[in-house]
Amino acid sequence: HFGDSTIAADGIPSVVRRRLQARFGERGPGFVPVRVDTRWVFRPQLVRESVGDWSHWNLTQGGAPSRRYGLAGMPAGIESEGGLTLGFKTQDLEFASHHYFSLAVQAQPGGGTLRWGPVGGEMQVFSTDQDRVKDEDLFLHFPEGAGAIRIEALGDGPVGIYGISFERAQPGVTWETLGVAGSSIGSMRRQNESHLKRAVASRSPSLIVYQTGGNALGYDSFLLGDGQLYQQSYLTILSRLRAGAPDADCLVVGPLDQGVRQRGQVISRSEIPRMIAVQRAAAQEAGCAFWDARAVMGGEGGFARWMDHEPTLTWTDLMHLSQAGSALLGERMADAVLHAFSAWESASPIEVIEDKP
Template sequence: MRRAAILVALTGSLAAADSSRKVAPVAAVEDSCSDGSGTACKRHALDGFAAALAAQRAGTAAHPLRISYVGDSLTADDQITHALRTRLAALVGDGGPGFTFAAPPHPYCQHRTVTRVITGPWRVHGLSKGAPPDHLLGLGGSAETVGGGTIRWVTKTPVTRIDIHYLAQPRGGSFAVLADGANIGAIETTADRKRAAFAQLEVPEGAKKIELVARGRVRLFGASLEAAKGAVVDNLGVVNATAKQVVTNNHPEHLRNQLARRGPDLVIVMLGTNEAEWIAAKSSGMAEHERLFGDLLATVRAANPKSSCLVVSPLDQIDWRVEAMPARESIPAMVDAQRRAATARGCAFWDTYAWMGGTGSSKQWFKRGLVMKDFQHPTTAGSTRIADALYRALVTP
């Protein structure tokens, strides 16, 4: 359905913003073979997403178009993900907020289509902060209480169903589910052993306020909040997250089960911002990063073999702590390592480092208001450009 390299003329790229500037090269999303057959490839990495998008546009899809976006602080503020969410909603309709954590796994993790209110003595766990000893973190974070408490989500648009991810465990408590104040379910979490559990409930028409009221010992991972159709983009970005933390702080089988339940049509992985600060270009650390990245992608592929996965590379970085402010040398090597891991696991790859201009391009982005003064994190305008480029790559036949 799609060729091994999808060349997309990204008018949203840096150069297209002003015709007087040097024209940037055309971006390329490398759509690798996902069935291991090489030149006789029958299935490419993005075929599953392309089919799901076509079904959504034709009105024949059984559920909303789902994208789960795994990332670090570049996506945790929900700017890239929300911009992508907005573009897709304009194309096929608003499918709701998608998955939202029970509690932010880091104080700076956000979701721009949900207002969250938490009351009671909840203990929050996250990939990069306070992972629990059992390494059961849902899709990246959890909230646990032994004395009861309430988690309330208020969505900007109505949803029709909620799918709650929680932990069943010995001596587990219970929680009630309310929609606009009306009780729509009561869930007991007691089990003979710890295991991931899920509860899907229909939400009354027009409801926007969902509350989970816990009693006793309850651990909640989060919930997907969806409409019957449209597009959803899950923001699974966690501040300070690394590929190693995703693999080692969250049990791989547990993560696989969580992703399988979520059933995304596309998983996007964008990690490396943090590791680039301490992993040298030619080092055992970079080899470990490639191995761990491959392990993460293997978990993603095993969870939903017919779905798609896409690796979005790290952006260019400038080491502003050094007087000469050199470009960070680890980035090109990390991009290559992630490309190899993506190809080996049957995932597509987008070299955003090359797309934004390569070595030192972060300085130019800063001058144009597209990246913050740390030369790492995109501004709202920069995030929108990245999301726009990604959108064009995904929806162009």
């Protein structure tokens, strides 16, 4: 689930994840960045501890080496000795057990050595020194399960890490939060195209969800003419995402309603319907479904009504949803996804073949 600040704090995705995992099984939390600035990305229950002089970049601000930002849009790197510990805490404040881990790293000429493994357990060693810059995926499997994972850079050269995935050895789904606050199609263009394709392919997704637009209401490409320039740029990003998993389904989520104050009253921003129309057209051309989040908020005047709700469902910045608002929208999105699946299931019955004696 790619997107901007609407999803970067995992509010909406966490609800969709919970609902789908209750229906299809809990495969785990999936892919996450290893070192972040929590002003841009936040994942509840994920504990990140670091030692050493780690750097990190994000899609919104740019600056990542080789224009490679990883699947989550926030890579990390270090040139000296350092370490990271990551794990998901349960309600009992214990580290949740997972069985499969994959670590996405950047190899490069002169790259340093890293080792990784379960805290207190045997570590796997890998050299990122390669003849050219390229992406590598490392894997660990623990049949009995493991909790927190430790990653160490040995200090013999630069080490770059895109992220790590946590999965369980059981049937089910992951719904992976890949949002960065401030993200837009402009920031997505910073991604090295072949790198992004490989990053998406590495997760073998069944569904790609893309949700940006609120940060682009002032783009010249959107405001000029009929918005065709923005529509084509949006279509380009959808095509790049889908290139890594051409058989995956695709869902575009339209912008939330946003407000503006006029004569002491909060009214909806006039640009939102135009953005919805442009994104809907791009989604249709790309072969993606479109979900109108503003319509779920009640359409015109939705933000004001959600703001006046008790408890309030929005922030006072006239752009973002509160925790309660995010949870409500997440429930409605889960309803839509599950309804679509049920419709597909009814139209595509699975033949059950019984074993013959």
